[in-house]
Amino acid sequence: MNAVSLVLLLVELVCLASGSQTPLTLSLDNGADNWDKEPDADATGNRIFNSASELLQLWPGTVVVQGHSLAPCIIPAGHIFYHGRGNKYMPNEPEWLAFDFEHSYFFAWGRDPHVLTLAAKRPLRILNFDGLSAHLSGETQTIIMYGEVRQGHIPTHEISNRLCTWAAQHGIDGFIRMEEHFELIECDFASSFELLESLRIIPQDERTKDERRIPGERVKRPDGWIGSLPTNSQKEVDVAGKWHDRAPGETRVRVQYDKFVSFYDPAVTSLVESRRGKPREQQNLTTLSRADAQMKLAELEAALARPWDAGSGVDWASVLHVVVERYGERLELLAHTLNSTTRSSYEIAYKARQQVLMMLTPHFTIEDTPGSGVGSNKAWLAPVVQRCASMQTRGLPPNGLLSPQEVLLRGAVEDVMNEICRRLARMFALAYDIEEESEKINASSVASAMLAEVTDLMTWLDWTQVWVKCKPACTIEELCLIPGHTPFGGGGDRRNPKCVRKPNA
Numbered sequence: 001m002n003a004v005s006l007v008l009l010l011v012e013l014v015c016l017a018s019g020s021q022t023p024l025t026l027s028l029d030n031g032a033d034n035w036d037k038e039p040d041a042d043a044t045g046n047r048i049f050n051s052a053s054e055l056l057q058l059w060p061g062t063v064v065v066q067g068h069s070l071a072p073c074i075i076p077a078g079h080i081f082y083h084g085r086g087n088k089y090m091p092n093e094p095e096w097l098a099f100d101f102e103h104s105y106f107f108a109w110g111r112d113p114h115v116l117t118l119a120a121k122r123p124l125r126i127l128n129f130d131g132l133s134a135h136l137s138g139e140t141q142t143i144i145m146y147g148e149v150r151q152g153h154i155p156t157h158e159i160s161n162r163l164c165t166w167a168a169q170h171g172i173d174g175f176i177r178m179e180e181h182f183e184l185i186e187c188d189f190a191s192s193f194e195l196l197e198s199l200r201i202i203p204q205d206e207r208t209k210d211e212r213r214i215p216g217e218r219v220k221r222p223d224g225w226i227g228s229l230p231t232n233s234q235k236e237v238d239v240a241g242k243w244h245d246r247a248p249g250e251t252r253v254r255v256q257y258d259k260f261v262s263f264y265d266p267a268v269t270s271l272v273e274s275r276r277g278k279p280r281e282q283q284n285l286t287t288l289s290r291a292d293a294q295m296k297l298a299e300l301e302a303a304l305a306r307p308w309d310a311g312s313g314v315d316w317a318s319v320l321h322v323v324v325e326r327y328g329e330r331l332e333l334l335a336h337t338l339n340s341t342t343r344s345s346y347e348i349a350y351k352a353r354q355q356v357l358m359m360l361t362p363h364f365t366i367e368d369t370p371g372s373g374v375g376s377n378k379a380w381l382a383p384v385v386q387r388c389a390s391m392q393t394r395g396l397p398p399n400g401l402l403s404p405q406e407v408l409l410r411g412a413v414e415d416v417m418n419e420i421c422r423r424l425a426r427m428f429a430l431a432y433d434i435e436e437e438s439e440k441i442n443a444s445s446v447a448s449a450m451l452a453e454v455t456d457l458m459t460w461l462d463w464t465q466v467w468v469k470c471k472p473a474c475t476i477e478e479l480c481l482i483p484g485h486t487p488f489g490g491g492g493d494r495r496n497p498k499c500v501r502k503p504n505a
């Protein structure tokens with residue numbers, strides 16, 4: 001603990017002590033800062049915000065792999081999907097579809113490799129499993145399959161059979177999971193898709209040489225072809241997946257946020273203890289009770305039974321995204337500025353004050369000054385914090401016009417905004433008088449107290465979609481990937497990705 005936070009703590013302790021001698025109702029107005037309250041350690045508004053704001057983005061689900069939600073989505077009519085296989089026929093049982101050709105090409109093998117092009121015949125109703133759900137995070141799927149969380153390997157045909165049996169009972173056409181790209185498990189091809197084309201696709205160069213994968217099934221080169229065939233096509237899956245890394249993510253899928261079911265819902269009490277004090281990486285559904293699993297399943301099924309695409313009309317994807325774009329890069333710059341080793345402490349604190357003030361400026365009026373009560377008193381910032389914290393949500397319809405799931409989302413946005421604004425105001429209070437020439441002001445301790453504040457805030461928010469990236473950024477010839485990551489697990493430090501060369505670059 002540094003000097004300034006020690007002083008603040010002492011001031012708070014003194015306030016608490018003197019407050020305890022007055023009636024409780026008065027103690028808040030008694031010089032204390034009633035806006036400055038830490039979020040409860042078990043509160044999950046930040047995590048509900050993470051799950052919802054990261055949906056259908058590849059990158060954040062690759063960094064923190066564990067899924068925590070069930071998100072009903074619509075795929076509009078007319079979107080094209082691809083399916084690679086060893087013959088030309090449309091599947092008549094549950095099968096996997098790719099959003100981009102590159103992802104299906106890999107599966108076109110055997111003696112008669114084909115890639116089928118299919119179009120959605122009507123708006124499709126899909127359930128999305130977040131996280132790296134095709135490989136490293138299967139817990140939310142087991143709740144659909146068995147009504148409770150189960151661990152361990154489940155054969156693929158059992159996954160698709162059980163999911164599709166449930167889907168048929170609830171008007172769902174398929175499921176989305178994620179690996180290096182999103183994949184669609186389609187339950188009933190004939191009802192959902194029109195086959196536009198079934199192409200005997202040009203073979204991958206490696207498959208015309210390598211017999212190891214399927215012995216005796218080396219693919220024949222096209223008659224008369226000279227030179228190489230497409231090479232490195234497996235790595236092109238990463239290339240295509242990365243097109244959907246960050247917001248707006250995979251735009252061919254429209255999330256129905258009014259039906260978004262989150263396992264970070266405070267009503268799910270069986271996860272609270274196992275989650276406490278752990279980073280997101282170690283938060284999962286292993287301890288979810290059967291009763292809680294059944295409760296969330298019932299919530300999902302009730303949400304699916306309500307009309308689709310007919311909710312409050314609130315554009316939740318943008319409500320969430322505006323918060324991330326407004327503060328993501330600014331907080332990152334603030335942390336960078338405060339962490340400078342080349343500038344003077346005064347210069348650092350001065351610049352940080354300016355950055356924080358700019359973030360708070362929309363909420364400051366000429367009435368909002370401390371008057372003569374500067375010092376450690378932060379109470380004068382209350383109206384600024386209050387305006388700042390309510391800015392993103394005060395225009396939304398009242399809760400009575402929102403679905404229960406939207407009420408949870410609104411609470412999550414409010415919790416996140418509260419904490420951002422609280423931390424900004426605490427930082428501004430620290431630096432407010434930095435330009436005064438006073439021996440009492442220690443710029444170095446102001447800067448280090450501010451760095452602690454912004455670091456805590458960024459840890460609490462954990463916006464991997466903005467803050468986890470290759471540093472320095474990759475060149476046009478490279479992809480930013482997690483070291484050692486393969487579709488079937490492994491992977492090094494997921495928060496320290498590295499640039500690797502693009503195939504054929």
Ligand SMILES: *[C@@H]1O[C@H](CO)[C@@H](O)[C@H](O)[C@H]1NC(C)=O
Pocket residue numbers: 151274278282283284285286
């Ligand atoms: C769930 O998290 C706990 C730690 O919080 C860990 O011990 C356990 O291995 C995790 N389980 C899965 C399936 O990830």
Ligand SMILES: *[C@@H]1O[C@H](CO)[C@@H](O)[C@H](O)[C@H]1NC(C)=O
Pocket residue numbers: 335336339455
């Ligand atoms: C500050 O810099 C140090 C060393 O350069 C680094 O380890 C640390 O992560 C940085 N902190 C922040 C908040 O950027």
Ligand SMILES: *[C@@H]1O[C@H](CO)[C@@H](O)[C@H](O)[C@H]1NC(C)=O
Pocket residue numbers: 002003442443444445448
């Ligand atoms: C300012 O505070 C730092 C600790 O943050 C301390 O090391 C330094 O001696 C202080 N400088 C003055 C002039 O008091």
